[in-house]
Amino acid sequence: MKYACELKRSIYIALWFILLTFPIMVVKVNTIENVIVWRWINIAGIGVGAFVLSFFWQLYLRKKMTSQQTAPEKVSILNRLIENQKIYRLALFIAGIFALIFPFVFSHYQVNIMTTALIYVMLGLGLNIEVGLAGLLDLGYVAFYAVGAYSYALLNYHFGLGFWTLLPVSALLAAFFGILVGFPVLRLRGDYLAIVTLAFAEILRLVLENWNDFSFGPSGISNIPRPGFFGMNLTLEQSAIYMYFLLIALCGLTIFVTYRLQHSRIGRAWVALREDELACQATGIDKTKAKLTAFALGAMWAGIAGVLFAAKTTFINPASFTFMESAMILSIVVLGGMGSIPGIILAALAIILLPEYLRVFSDYRMILFGAALIIMMIFRPGGLMADRRKQYEFHRSDIINKS
Amino acid sequence: MxxxxxxxxxxxxxxxxxxxxxxxxxxxxxxxxxxxxxxxxxxxxxxxxxxxxxxxxxxxxxxxxxxxxxxxxxxxxxxxxxxxxVARTFQNIRLFGGMTVLENVMIGRHTRSKSSILGAIFRPPATRSEEKTIIDKSYSILEYMGLAPLVNELANNLPYGAQRRLEIARALATDxxxxxxxxxxxxxxxxxxxxxxxxxxxxxxxxxxxxxxxxxxxxxxxxxxxxxxxxxxxxxxxxxxxxxxxxxxxxxxxxxxxxxxxxxx
Incomplete structure (x- = not known):
């Protein structure tokens, strides 16, 4: 028979699932009446379900195998769309219009979560410089975020400086901190670097948590002022809208700057560093300089995002800067596609907004979210929109350039 | 001597x-x-x-x-x-596999160019013309090495002999x-x-x-x-x-x- 092999395998998988889920799906202990209820009907459901799903999965795999033999390189639909200039411009236009009217159409709550998502867009694009371009796996990115948020909160508390003064100051402080972290880890790469950066972030968080005189410990800092708008008094709702537009503008700036950096001499050097460190040095790139600029520029955006976060929530404490945040930002970069700016924007919106909109499914929300991530990574291992190298325009020349 | x-x-x-x-x-x-x-x-x-x-x-x-x-x-x-x-090639080919052939050679021009971070962001005329020189010079080296038809391929996808030649091209780009x-x-x-x-x-x-x-x-x-x-x-x-x-x-x-x-x- 044509599908004999798939059928046999599916039956094994169904049996295996029945065995695995037997204790939780069949046996139920009723502690009030002290009896065990055997729910045999469940096992039938699991058996059939597992069988059907695995059968279709294997059919899919088979189809994929055969199609792969015929078509070697397949560019994803999203990438093809974005490379079509007409559709790209149209999409950009629609997104722009949507972003402009969004706060006037949707509720205060919606505007707030969108603002949060935009902060993560910024964080994702910043981490993309480190992880996506320069290949420096940084698991402690949240440390720079914390530096930004705390430098705004503390400098404001002690010296009464305003949002607009402290935004560049905090960005520079975060960049400086990035270089500080960058120096000792210059020789490390890959997993070693990941562990050291993780440790740095934890050290910073523990310091913030325990150094009461400096950072007010776990109780955090409250009453951080929202950004001013020409000295006007804004209502809560107005300031949320203002915050939203501020973030749209700053995200635009982030996209512009990261795009320009990516397609410059420095961006190329970062990618070369990611591809092969030794060859990159032998081709004349200063490894130290390239790594430190990547750390500094990546950290700078985290610092800016930190200031915005502090200004938005008006309260910060160390609990906002746990490893979970770093993991979240990293998964935005990986999910979006390393080095791909549109991919990361999409991924940041998806990762932050999905759990909110999945609230309908109440208890199952995080399960669905996790499942969505797993399925994504199976079907699109390169990310939502994998980065594609730029095709440069060049001019024929008949002269051999001599040194 | x-x-x-x-x-x-x-x-x-x-x-x-x-x-x-x-x-x-x-x-x-x-x-x-x-x-x-x-x-x-x-x-x-x-x-x-x-x-x-x-x-x-x-x-x-x-x-x-x-x-x-x-x-x-x-x-x-x-x-x-x-x-x-002093430029070199490696015994086991070490190209930047995820970059295009042209980009590989453009990396070689890194030491001979000097646009900074600010230059990259604001792209003043000096940076733009420098970038153009990098591209043209890299292309002419590739042309010389007989790799011109492959400029936009990923380095990883090149046949072995072409990869060897690309390594030499990249070395040449450093003058x-x-x-x-x-x-x-x-x-x-x-x-x-x-x-x-x-x-x-x-x-x-x-x-x-x-x-x-x-x-x-x-x-x-x-x-x-x-x-x-x-x-x-x-x-x-x-x-x-x-x-x-x-x-x-x-x-x-x-x-x-x-x-x-x-x-x-």
Whole structure:
């Protein structure tokens, strides 16, 4: 028979699932009446379900195998769309219009979560410089975020400086901190670097948590002022809208700057560093300089995002800067596609907004979210929109350039 | 003597292992020198010392750039040595696989360009024209190396011979005056080797290069090199013209063993 092999395998998988889920799906202990209820009907459901799903999965795999033999390189639909200039411009236009009217159409709550998502867009694009371009796996990115948020909160508390003064100051402080972290880890790469950066972030968080005189410990800092708008008094709702537009503008700036950096001499050097460190040095790139600029520029955006976060929530404490945040930002970069700016924007919106909109499914929300991530990574291992190298325009020349 | 590179009593230890022992070598301007020897003789170690990947335990490496005075390069950083005009290729090809062919060569122009972070963001006319020069120059090098039809392919997807040539193209893009080739003919078929032979000879005149190459293909070495240096167990056992090396008993012994009396062909 044509599908004999798939059928046999599916039956094994169904049996295996029945065995695995037997204790939780069949046996139920009723502690009030002290009896065990055997729910045999469940096992039938699991058996059939597992069988059907695995059968279709294997059919899919088979189809994929055969199609792969015929078509070697397949560019994803999203990438093809974005490379079509007409559709790209149209999409950009629609997104722009949507972003402009969004706060006037949707509720205060919606505007707030969108603002949060935009902060993560910024964080994702910043981490993309480190992880996506320069290949420096940084698991402690949240440390720079914390530096930004705390430098705004503390400098404001002690010296009464305003949002607009402290935004560049905090960005520079975060960049400086990035270089500080960058120096000792210059020789490390890959997993070693990941562990050291993780440790740095934890050290910073523990310091913030325990150094009461400096950072007010776990109780955090409250009453951080929202950004001013020409000295006007804004209502809560107005300031949320203002915050939203501020973030749209700053995200635009982030996209512009990261795009320009990516397609410059420095961006190329970062990618070369990611591809092969030794060859990159032998081709004349200063490894130290390239790594430190990547750390500094990546950290700078985290610092800016930190200031915005502090200004938005008006309260910060160390609990906002746990490893979970770093993991979240990293998964935005990986999910979006390393080095791909549109991919990361999409991924940041998806990762932050999905759990909110999945609230309908109440208890199952995080399960669905996790499942969505797993399925994504199976079907699109390169990310939502994998980065594609730029095709440069060049001019024929008949002269051999001599040194 | 118009030396371009002088290696004086170079010694390199790895823990208790002496990989290079008192090796001396000199290359004259415009000359092709070959470095041969059995596997594990220390040829690649010498290359790594020359390019700054290893810091030699003892001895000096002096570079005489065409314009300027002698400079001691032993112990300098890798990228500084490249900047001084020493470029190399690797024995096991080390391209930037995820980048296009053109980008690989553009990376080579990095040391010869200088636009900064601010330049990258604001893209003033100076940066734009610099970028254009980088692209055009890289393209012309690729054209010269016969890789022009492949400029927008990913380096990983190139056939083997093209990858070897791309590595040389990338090295050329750094404007070297001394080119170090580490087994350029490894894995090539006889026809490709012949093409490479012609290419290297051509390169030397067109780009005013001096070339030091490691190679196991004796036909290529004998054809190209004016001088051959033979290493064995980290020691230089012979040095001279191809004719002299061909008849040198120490070299024949190193290559073929104790009782062999055949010529190295």
């Amino acid at each position: 118009d030396n371009i590179l002088e290696v004086k009593n170079l010694t390199m230890d790895f823990g208790g292992l002496r990989a290079l022992n008192n090796v001396s070598l000199h290359i004259q301007r415009g000359e092709i020198v070959a470095l041969i020897g059995p596997n594990g003789a220390g040829k690649t170690t010498l290359f790594n010392c020359l390019t700054g990947i290893y810091k030699p335990t003892a001895g000096d490496i002096l570079l005489y750039p065409p314009d300027g005075k002698a400079k001691k390069i032993s112990g300098l950083k890798i990228n500084i040595i490249t900047e001084l005009g 070297p005056h001394l080119l170090l080739l580490d087994e350029p003919a490894a894995g090539m078929n006889p026809q490709e080797t012949n093409e490479l032979d012609a290419l290297i000879a051509q390169l030397r005149t067109d780009y005013n290069l001096s070339i030091l190459l490691i190679e196991h293909d004796m036909k290529l070495v004998m054809n190209l090199a004016q001088n051959i240096s033979v290493l064995d167990y980290g020691e230089e056992i012979a040095c001279g013209t191809p004719q002299e090396i061909r008849r040198n008993p120490a070299v024949i012994k190193a290559y073929l063993g104790e009782e062999a009396d055949a010529e190295v062909s």
